[in-house]
Amino acid sequence: MQLRIPGPTPCPEEVLQAQTRQMINHRGKDFAELIVRLTQQLKTFFQTTNDIYILTGSGTGGLEAAVVNTLSPGDKVLGISIGSFGDRFAEIARQYGADVNRIDFEWGTAADPDKVKQVLKKDGPFRAVLVTHNETSTGVTNDLAEISKVVKETDSLLLVDGVSSVGSIDLPVDRWQCDVVITGSQKGWMTPPGLTMLSMSQDAWRAFEQAKMPRFYWDLGKARRFLEEKKQTPWTPAISTLYALGIGMDMMEKETLPKIIERHTRTGAAARAAVKSLGLTLFAEEAHASNTVTAINGPQGVDVKKMLQLMREEYGVVLSGGQSRLEGKIFRIGHLGWVSEADIEEVKRVLQSALARVAPTRSAA
Numbered sequence: 036m037q038l039r040i041p042g043p044t045p046c047p048e049e050v051l052q053a054q055t056r057q058m059i060n061h062r063g064k065d066f067a068e069l070i071v072r073l074t075q076q077l078k079t080f081f082q083t084t085n086d087i088y089i090l091t092g093s094g095t096g097g098l099e100a101a102v103v104n105t106l107s108p109g110d111k112v113l114g115i116s117i118g119s120f121g122d123r124f125a126e127i128a129r130q131y132g133a134d135v136n137r138i139d140f141e142w143g144t145a146a147d148p149d150k151v152k153q154v155l156k157k158d159g160p161f162r163a164v165l166v167t168h169n170e171t172s173t174g175v176t177n178d179l180a181e182i183s184k185v186v187k188e189t190d191s192l193l194l195v196d197g198v199s200s201v202g203s204i205d206l207p208v209d210r211w212q213c214d215v216v217i218t219g220s221q222k223g224w225m226t227p228p229g230l231t232m233l234s235m236s237q238d239a240w241r242a243f244e245q246a247k248m249p250r251f252y253w254d255l256g257k258a259r260r261f262l263e264e265k266k267q268t269p270w271t272p273a274i275s276t277l278y279a280l281g282i283g284m285d286m287m288e289k290e291t292l293p294k295i296i297e298r299h300t301r302t303g304a305a306a307r308a309a310v311k312s313l314g315l316t317l318f319a320e321e322a323h324a325s326n327t328v329t330a331i332n333g334p335q336g337v338d339v340k341k342m343l344q345l346m347r348e349e350y351g352v353v354l355s356g357g358q359s360r361l362e363g364k365i366f367r368i369g370h371l372g373w374v375s376e377a378d379i380e381e382v383k384r385v386l387q388s389a390l391a392r393v394a395p396t397r398s399a400a
């Protein structure tokens with residue numbers, strides 16, 4: 036099977052093997068070494084000297100941790116949304132009682148930093164701005180450098196969903212002054228699901244001291260105390276996934292971050308070229324098209340679900356459909372983590388065959 040969805044992503048054999056190792060005591064010496072090493076290693080890929088925490092949970096848990104550790108009920112925040120993950124981040128803040136103002140951009144487009152600037156001026160000040168770096172549901176990467184500039188002209192915190200970009204698309208956390216950045220093990224890390232990793236700036240920690248939202252499992256104060264004092268996590272961590280992440284990151288270190296980013300740039304470009312060469316159109320505006328996921332408009336007269344089923348059952352290639360309001364309308368190719376241009380070639384070949392079968396008249400034209 037070729038799993039070409041934007042998470043979980045395929046894992047190299049060495050990473051899978053790491054998961055078969057025997058358990059260790061999470062209150063013992065071996066674990067202390069493991070958690071310290073992995074936490075340190077992550078800083079290279081986050082391009083930061085900020086604190087990093089590895090928490091057991093999925094990316095959404097990381098988003099929730101970012102919100103509840105920096106905000107209080109009633110805090111005015113700005114949720115920038117360009118798709119369903121932007122909606123989710125804003126919704127978490129709303130559920131916990133933040134006063135969420137929203138700027139929504141048309142799905143398939145990126146957030147316009149000038150519009151964000153206007154809203155910050157007109158409706159601010161905001162305690163925090165919530166933004167998705169790479170919107171996996173629409174295949175769009177926001178111009179985070181520019182968004183950060185306008186946000187950092189104010190006193191607002193910048194909370195960034197980098198779940199499908201950290202370690203694959205350039206996201207220099209320190210240079211772009213991002214206060215909290217969240218990612219997940221099953222995206223660009225060539226690792227199975229189970230862990231969410233996030234960075235906390237000094238300003239984020241200052242906000243933490245004031246933050247009154249209820250929290251228990253996601254309390255980063257506890258995570259910080261356990262890591263500093265005991266080199267442990269407060270709760271039992273996903274030890275097998277930590278083993279896997281260690282091997283995945285060793286492989287990433289060998290390749291180096293600049294080369295990984297370059298590989299994703301090439302693979303992203305290859306995916307877009309492949310799609311267009313088959314006469315299909317991109318859902319995302321091309322200037323902001325993502326290098327980790329490509330969203331494609333369902334061709335006219337084609338039942339997208341049937342086409343994906345055919346690709347899966349007869350060719351062993353698994354792609355994603357559309358999420359929420361894009362269900363049945365688009366499909367997506369995931370190309371993050373363990374991926375090469377040859378993988379994209381394979382997807383193209385299979386997509387071409389499947390299209391010829393589900394829309395014979397179209398391909399004859």
Ligand SMILES: *Cc1c(COP(=O)(O)O)cnc(C)c1O
Pocket residue numbers: 041042093094095096120167169170171196197198199219
């Ligand atoms: C996958 C993803 C999430 C959610 O991650 P889960 O691990 O499924 O909770 C959040 N944001 C983005 C941008 C994602 O790609």
